[in-house]
Amino acid sequence: MALRDTSIPEPAGPLPNTTASALSPQDRGRLLAGAHHDPHALLGAHPVPGGIVFRALRPFARSVSVVIGGKRTALVSEGDGLFSGVLPLAEIPEYLLHVAYEGGEQETHDPYRFLPALGELDLHLIREGRHEQLWQALGAQPMTHEGVTGTRFTVWAPNAQGVRVAADFTHWDGTQFPMRSLGACGVWELFLPGVGEGTAYKFEIHSRYGHRFLKADPMARRTEEPPNTASIVTASHYEWGDAEWMAHRADTPVHxxxxxxxxxxxxxxRPGLDYRGLAEELPAYVKDLGFTHVELMPVAEHPFHGSWGYQVTGFYAPTARLGSPDDFRYFVDACHRAGIGVIMDWVPAHFPKDDWALARFDGDPLYEPGDDRRAEHPDWGTYEFDFARTEVRNFLVANAVYWCEEFHIDGLRVDAVASMLYLDYSREDGQWEPNAYGGREDLAAMGFLQEMNATVYRRAPGVVTIAEESTAWGGVTRPTDTGGLGFGLKWNMGWMHDSLEYLAHEPVHRKYHHHEMTFSMVYAYSENYVLPISHDEVVHGKQALVSKAPGDWWQRRANVRAYLGFMWSHPGKQLLFMGQEFAQGAEWSVEHGPEWWLLDDGYHSAGDHRGVRDLVRDLNAAYRATPALWQCDTRPEGFRWVAVDSADDNVFAFLRYDAEGNPLLAVSNFSPVVRHDYDLWVPDETEAWQESLNTDATRYGGSGVTNPDPVKREDGRVRITLPPLATVWLTPFAP
Structure with missing residues (x-):
């Protein structure tokens, strides 16, 4: 759309007849106001008595001419940027528009000569709420249409009186590019020839109340870097190198x-690194520590950095703070090539009220419910999605599919599920209405989550969905065809809360809280669980993991080592937030990130922090090499208590079994005393056990109390030495 700075030759040919070209006052007014539903019926070329009328809307143009077969014919100005004329032609020819401005001129295809660039099948699926690749139908799509390259702009705005494209090349004035309505589906469309990747744009909405305002594209796949808010036309040119990973990630069910x-x-x-810089460092770090997956706090575009990504405005765009969408693809690809899966936090529960984004998108509640009591999220000052609306549900379901298909994401951790499931979530009596059956469950949200899970699992084999759900809602990880929500895994918030409460007590008081460590096994097989020590537990005054523990510096670290050993051996998968792997003492700061300097050679306690990190590395290595720790996580036969009621000793002991019955014995001593010849009845035929991991090893910063020799079973019992504040793993002795 760039102008050429050149002189303007006189147009050739006779001036066109204009008597048959005038618009009615009503059409003219609506067109110029941006409130016309069908600008293509007014602009472009159309048969009329006496020939073909050509009409163009080009504000600020000095002149507009029609170019047919290399011959230019000037149109007549009607004022307000409208130019028109009738040429004595029998049919509409191939033509271009020659537009002259003060700064130069351009020759371009007329956007209003093209048929819709969106097909009937797309429109049908949008109406039905079943377009599983919605991003290919809505938004800005670079393409070749009727032999011409350009970009198709489409947006869902069913309550709008008119929609126009405003862009950087129009100086954010949408006057010259009104879009047409494609009917009852509420979609507006316009193909702009010559517009390509990198163009910044928004949609100018004319509401039914007469207001005009600019909105970012809800389907934008790239955005300007905040605080700028425009959408950017983009297309992917990335060539993936993870074919082997993608082919085999579904080989074994995640549970x-x-x-x-x-x-x-x-x-x-690592503050300052972009996606590509992170790709060079993070996968290698995660692989070295033995983690199987990395989970990313939300990467979808968000205006406020301090929200940590949980107040999303660009649901289809990776944040531009760290690079382009293809740069993010490069990062995911690098993780896969290192053997690391990528999970992404996904936030379908709510969205912020920024006036340039989703809120009141076409002048009316659209993505949010019309009832203010239902629309407002009482805790976060945001809007909730209207899960009962077909198109909104489709927007979110397709978004989940989008990240999995376009970015090869291996898992979606769904944020704030409880806030979606309950109508009375954080609401007092009178602030909510029961469902059709008189209950507090949000049936529409339940249906949405079931549809999302079923669709993702069908379209993206090997992907896992994970619910952050903090209540006792039944069947979160039960299949949808049996009435469950259909998630693959659920965060075990009860285990997290109880075990951290226990950890915080002085050892002398822990016997009164023994049940806080054993209660999780009462419900351990009600869902498929993840044990999360997440970012939420190390901010806002909750303290970092090592700072939650009592005692001096040695005891705090020992407590954490024992806790991690207990966590890694407990049924369920593990999640640990960055910085906790090396016992960072301060809470997480979004501005500064982990305190990497604690590991530097010059720091006096660097060895202490490295010791905890070495333990995490060894925990992961032993965990991955021991099927008993993960193969039967969701099956009761994979677990058996050995010591469940040793409250006075602060001791917990249990067996884990793999699918073939091979055991691992885990014993945790949360007392700061050494217990020699600790007697345990072991209901297993293993004749001798050997220590495979001990969190009190000197290389981890412990006191070095170990069991160096095999421990023999006699009369069904074993006697082992329990180090202070430590967890010991034992496996069958193999001479």
């Missing part, structure tokens, strides 16, 4: 596979 997750906030893991 029967090792699954150890390192949670990361990308922008603060």
């Amino acid at each position: 029967e596979a090792p699954f150890s997750v390192y949670e990361v906030h990308l922008a603060s893991w």
